[in-house]
Amino acid sequence: MPRRDKPALRWLMVLWVLVFLASVPFLQANYLFGVNDIDSVLVFFGGNTVGRVQKFGAAVYLPEAFRNFALYLGFLLATLGLYVRVRYFGLVVVGLLAVFAINHPVTLYLKQVYFPKAEQTRISAEVDRYEFHILERPAEQKNLVVFYLEGLEQNFLKVPKVKPYTAGLKTLADSGISFRNVAQVSGTHYSIAGVMATQCGVPLLPSTTFNIKQARARITGGIYTQITCLGDVLARDGYDASFFVGAGLDDFSLGVFWGSHGIQNLFGNGSETDAERAEFGTHGWGITDALVFQKAREELIAASKRDQPFYIVVETMATHGPDGFLDADCLADSGQGNRMYAALECTSNHVQSYVDLVAELGLDDNTVIAVMSDHLSWKTAVTPALDRLAPRRNLFFLLNAGGPTVVDKPGVAFDIYPTILQALGYSLEGDRAYMGVSLLSDRPGMIADYGLEHLNEGLQGNRTLAQWLWRKAP
Structure with missing residues (x-):
């Protein structure tokens, strides 16, 4: 040189x-x-x-x-x-x-x-039509159990090297209504965003531009307080609602969101006793999934004895990257040189055990169970194998709501909210809940109207939509 x-x-x-x-x-x-x-x-x-x-x-x-x-x-x-x-x-x-x-x-x-691109302008111009209306409530109220499985996307059930560790989930998915084409868009691509999109029918966008202090103040005051989310609907209809997670409730806006949208009972890192913490252990994100599922099972048993419909939400952590966070009894070497495989198997076993308990308590005829990933998997040792089976799609299936059925209708996370409502027996105007359209209906959703790429472009940096979502009561 x-x-x-x-x-x-x-x-x-x-x-x-x-x-x-x-x-x-x-x-x-x-x-x-x-x-x-x-x-x-x-x-x-x-x-x-x-x-x-x-x-x-x-x-x-x-x-x-x-x-x-x-x-x-x-x-x-x-x-x-x-x-x-x-x-x-x-x-x-x-x-x-x-x-x-x-x-x-x-x-x-x-x-x-x-x-802004044309897609942003179009979405912003249509916010008035995103409101939703319940036309008819179910004559018989069904219970609801929802599992958010950290990053456990659809392809984990298909990758040859991984399939043995998710066989239990695959069996469950095949026995119910399995939605195989739920794509990921901006505002739904990390845990709290994916959860909120499926609960509220809208993406999670920031409340402000570059002002972290102002954003924190708004979040503390409640997230999307003018949006009627799933928990709000069920709370108004007399459901007893509980949420269980291994992270702290003060972390990731979890407690603020669930507490301001109809959940009465919250359990997270710090809610456990010293004896439970010693018995079940901890990891970098908080308490283990084994304790989370144990507390959720206790709530299910207690709820089965009450004369009141119940709504139980369980959010897992074990399959979080980079290589999983295991329960104390989930440390056996999977033979793959990575803990993620064992984490996938243990998560699958936890869900299967919970579904079995619902049946043992005689609740399966009157309890809809929704199982889904909160978002697509972030970077792990398994990511290259997931990419090879593109397109990557979110996991979502319903049990005790019909089936076995495979639904290939294109959708995104915020289409899951009206889908769950309809599975519970609610009749919705236009089969819609805000920006989501039920995957059980024949009506096309936003992904069909825009296409995946253009829908992403319409949501990213959309300040007009964000202001509408974060609006306060007049």
């Missing part, structure tokens, strides 16, 4: 360093989680303090984060060293600077907000 014969421009070096360092957090998020968009970051930090984020990162991702940071630092130093010593390498630095600046998540977000 020809050596430089003139001094390197310091301002260009400083600018490159600043832009690259501003990209590192998003590079880390994309590598570790598979997401790095500003909408997700704003919602995440709106529901969590920096201290909590550091706690989760240190407990779960610290080794990988340090390794990646070393690679990023090495790359930065290498580009600076070559720029100082090699003639014309400044052109490479300028090219890198342009690529990183143009494709930075902040740049892309500002472009989405201030230069």
Whole structure:
């Protein structure tokens, strides 16, 4: 390489360093989680303090984060060293600077907000038709149990290497109504967003632009308080509702969301006794799924003795990346060199055991069970195998609601809300609940109207839609 014969421009070096360092957090998020968009970051930090984020990162991702940071630092130093010593390498630095600046998540977000595409404008113009109305309530109220399985998408039931560990879930799915074509769109692609979309029929968008303090204040006051979610409907109709999760209820906006939408009983990390914590153990995200399912089973038994319909929600953590978080009795080597396989098997067993208990209590004829992934799996050792079976789709099936039936109608997470209502016997105007259209109906949903790519473009950075979703009571 020809050596430089003139001094390197310091301002260009400083600018490159600043832009690259501003990209590192998003590079880390994309590598570790598979997401790095500003909408997700704003919602995440709106529901969590920096201290909590550091706690989760240190407990779960610290080794990988340090390794990646070393690679990023090495790359930065290498580009600076070559720029100082090699003639014309400044052109490479300028090219890198342009690529990183143009494709930075902040740049892309500002472009989405201030230069909206036609799909954004169309969605924003149609918000008035997203309201939903219940035409008729069921004559006989059915109980409802909902399982949110962390990242346990449809392809986990199909990948040859993984199928033996999810065989129980596959058997359950095949025995009920299995929805095989539920795609993932923006605002539904991480846990609280996927959960809210399926509960409320709308995507989760940030309440503000770049103002974390304001976002946190709004979230604390309640999430989507003008949206009538599934828990709200059931609470008004006399259901006793409970939610169980291994994470803390103050984390990820969990307690705020469920508490403000009809759930009376909340159980999470910190709700357990010292004896339960010692017996079942903990992991980086909180308490193990074994204890979560144990408490949910106790609630099911108690609810079966009450003269009141019940609604039980269980959210799992074991199959979270990068390689799963196991119960104390789920440590056997799967033979695959990765804990994710054992986590998949144990989660499958937990769900199967719970379904069996519903039947043993004589509740299966009057209890609809919904099993779904909260979102597509984030980056794990199994991700390459999942990608090879594209398209990747969310897991969603219903038990005790008919079947065995396979539904291939295209849908997204917010179509699940009206689907569950109809499975319970509710009649909905237009088979709709806000932006979702029931997958049990013949009416096309938004994904059919827009297409997956254009629907994503219409939701990303859509400030008008976000303002409508976060509106307060007049």
